[in-house]
Amino acid sequence: MAGHQTYEEQKALVFRGLLLLGAITMIEVVIALLAKGHLVHGIKFSEGFGHYLYMLLMIGFSLYKAYFIIFFFMHMAYEVRGLAISVLLPTALLIWAIIAFFQEGSSWGARRKQIKEKNEELVKPAPAGAPQGYLLPGAAPEFVI
């Protein structure tokens, strides 16, 4: 990066980064406290549609902070394109991991009752003396190919 900017420009970037990251964090916390009704009595938007809006805002702000740190503090913006791709592309695979595992988690959550029932299900022991894997009375073995 030394070849791209003068020393003064570099120092300005640092100051801008400090202000930007600090300001975004402040905004995040103020919105979080406001959304959960800690800041102003009677104002709360952490349920229903407001909740989704809130989550979207928080994730958006965090992703912007991550972008700024990677591209300007870690100088990814000044690296060769190939380096940036070889680092960022594998990381992008995580998007699928997030979708897949969160789906798995919600499905697990939705079927908690069923999982509990299945866990507690008792298998009736076979009567004493009965052959293992016995046939129902009158049933003939049938083989289907």
Place this chain on the structure above:
Amino acid sequence: MADTSVSPAHETHEHGHQDDTTLWEGAKAPFKASYGKLMMWYFLVSDAFTFAGFLIAYGALRFSTPTWPEPDFVFASFPFVQAHWPLIFVTFMTFVLIFSSVTMVRAVQEGHRENRNGVVFWMLMTILGGATFLGSQAYEWTTLIAKENMTVTQNPFGRHTADGVYVNPDGSEAKLPDGSPKAFHQGESYLLHFHGGKASGLAYHDTSKPGEVMMQHEGLKLKYTSGPYAGQVREAEMGPKAFGALFFFITGFHGFHVFSGVVFLTIIMINAASGLYAARRNGYEMVEKMGLYWHFVDLVWVFVFLVFYLL
């Protein structure tokens, strides 16, 4: 070996330490980055996957659980202040890390200018920032373990999803002074403080009056007034167990990264002060590599902050 026809292919380093090495001697740097810097990037990619694995486990377990602690009730203590200040202390911790990241950028910049004193000064600032963060985390953990009785296997923080009313030990419904039932409502949080394995009391916090404990009695029970459990009396239960384990493992793993960062920063600062990197004449590249690691620690905190404290 000394094939001069390929010599123009080698890359000149941005700090101009040009020599006569050929392709065979590793003169051409892939992606125009030095070996150490490139490997630091790939180490960070692998580390990002580890952290992502932890955070995705957090998300999946949270989605699988019907209730989850409210962060603004869990993380509400502040040193020297007996108050309910949701998220304020952890915001301070975030600022400490941002500051230390900024001082690290300054150290790297001074390194590019081969300014030894500048490097050492800004690295010292970074170390102080990292140490402050570790101290803050020690305070946060101590409060959660010693005061709130949260451990890896026990989480006293829960969140109710059904309407309920408190029942006195004799079975009668708890009443407010005006005679109406002492109920809590959907989505409100409660805190239980367990000491020595026994419930010593139940503290009910009203979300509209932060910090004020509405009631705290021995052996209070809970009666649901609506929903599928209407009429049933329940003992107050612990919150989802996974929360404690996830919190301590993930913030602990991040804290361990900060700790090792502080150790390496100290070593590299001493090396820089001794003139070792000045002699290498490569623009204090070791400081730059350390900077990458340190920014990554800050980067991870952005997401830890997001999932544990904001969402």
